[in-house]
Amino acid sequence: MNERLYDNKTIRKEIYFLIIPVILENIFQMSAGLVSAAMIGRLTPTLISAQGISARVTGVLWCLFKGIGIGATVLIAKTYGEGDVAKCKKTFELSALTGVIISFITVIVVLFNIKNIVAFFTPVEDTMYNASKYLKIVIFTSPFVLIMATVTGVYQGHGNTKTPMFISIVVNIINVILGYLLIYGKFGLPRLELVGAGIALLLSQASGAFLGLFLLYNKQIGFFSTYENENIFKLDFSIIKEVYSIGIPAAFENMFWQLSAVIMSKIILSYGEITFSAYQLGLQAEMLSEMPAVGVGIAATSLTANAIGSKDEKLLKAYTKQLLKTAALISGISSLLIIFFPGAFMNLFTNIQEIKAIGMKYLIAMGFIQIPQNLSKVLNGAIRSAGYKNTPMLISFFGIWVVRIPLALLFAYVLKLNIIFIWICMDIDQITKCIISAVVFKIKKINTIPQIQEA
Numbered sequence: 001m002n003e004r005l006y007d008n009k010t011i012r013k014e015i016y017f018l019i020i021p022v023i024l025e026n027i028f029q030m031s032a033g034l035v036s037a038a039m040i041g042r043l044t045p046t047l048i049s050a051q052g053i054s055a056r057v058t059g060v061l062w063c064l065f066k067g068i069g070i071g072a073t074v075l076i077a078k079t080y081g082e083g084d085v086a087k088c089k090k091t092f093e094l095s096a097l098t099g100v101i102i103s104f105i106t107v108i109v110v111l112f113n114i115k116n117i118v119a120f121f122t123p124v125e126d127t128m129y130n131a132s133k134y135l136k137i138v139i140f141t142s143p144f145v146l147i148m149a150t151v152t153g154v155y156q157g158h159g160n161t162k163t164p165m166f167i168s169i170v171v172n173i174i175n176v177i178l179g180y181l182l183i184y185g186k187f188g189l190p191r192l193e194l195v196g197a198g199i200a201l202l203l204s205q206a207s208g209a210f211l212g213l214f215l216l217y218n219k220q221i222g223f224f225s226t227y228e229n230e231n232i233f234k235l236d237f238s239i240i241k242e243v244y245s246i247g248i249p250a251a252f253e254n255m256f257w258q259l260s261a262v263i264m265s266k267i268i269l270s271y272g273e274i275t276f277s278a279y280q281l282g283l284q285a286e287m288l289s290e291m292p293a294v295g296v297g298i299a300a301t302s303l304t305a306n307a308i309g310s311k312d313e314k315l316l317k318a319y320t321k322q323l324l325k326t327a328a329l330i331s332g333i334s335s336l337l338i339i340f341f342p343g344a345f346m347n348l349f350t351n352i353q354e355i356k357a358i359g360m361k362y363l364i365a366m367g368f369i370q371i372p373q374n375l376s377k378v379l380n381g382a383i384r385s386a387g388y389k390n391t392p393m394l395i396s397f398f399g400i401w402v403v404r405i406p407l408a409l410l411f412a413y414v415l416k417l418n419i420i421f422i423w424i425c426m427d428i429d430q431i432t433k434c435i436i437s438a439v440v441f442k443i444k445k446i447n448t449i450p451q452i453q454e455a
Helices: 008-041 045-081 085-112 114-121 125-157 162-184 194-217 237-269 273-309 313-340 342-347 353-367 370-385 391-414 420-443 449-454
Strands: none
Touching (some): 008 162, 008 273, 045 085, 045 237, 085 114, 114 125, 162 194, 237 273, 273 353, 313 353, 313 370, 370 420
């Protein structure tokens, strides 16, 4: 391989080429999300609660679909590194086909159990009724979310984050425009309120899925346009097994967080609605500062898997070193911003001083763990790409369910400590996970190709 490819400047350029579109995509998603939330926020409290309940249900399910997308990303990146683009195509098709089947099964299960699912969250009849109506619509986004996750896997797997960014921008524009028209009944359309929001979400996700397929298979510009169409229903169980052996642990890793969020919400609510509101807005502000680090995590999974696929140990080490440096630099900057200017971040989301004061304390606490939290993303991306598929899931499980939740329950209900100690629980969780990930990375010699082959 050309020595120039190992040059630090070239490696950094390649990393930034991947992460900048992800950052822009996240900024646009957050902006669109805030607009959508503001539109729903102008409805009645019952409808707002109903939408929130449905979001919890779909959030857990979407973890599964995004996990399948991660499995596809890792395998596609490896096969792309090996130069086998035909296998990349087959990997996508089998991931999409099997994933769509699973998504339709989840749709049927939810539809037949929708009353029990909604009743788990609330006994209030009006809220249950509206949540059921909304969920009956948005649950049909499942196959489209799955397709978009696997389409993203194809592009990120061969180092293209611009196309997923483009698809995401289109999806969010459609969602905001249709949401405005259907929620409020503009330009002669009926005022459908929460149902309108559900229809807008469904149509925007469907548009994204079809756009993604078009960009893959179009005869002129499609990524797969030069490859012979093999029977999509011809199953290769070795590919399916590998995708799901990576994807299912990744899905559970995200599900652990989703489920823990429910428990943490209940714990924080015990401190009052003002504190909970501050926590919710603080999370939004923290996400704003985390956007660059999310891009580095995606780059870590794609680039390390590509180097492993090409069996290039020198390139693997160069990627990992620069990814860790980039994550530390970006996280250090975001830490300083959050710690020294928490008020500026909270001003973006609220003008209520009591909420702002609590939210600022949350942000300062989170500022101290930006570096370990984001280094973990790089380390776990490399560990997953190296073939240790269950390890990131187990690390996440330990941090959340052995450290964070037990400590939070102890501090809140037994010792009855101030809310700041709940924030400290989160810090301890992130630091613990980073240490474990670093130890695993070193012990398993993740940067060594022969060691990886044994995994």
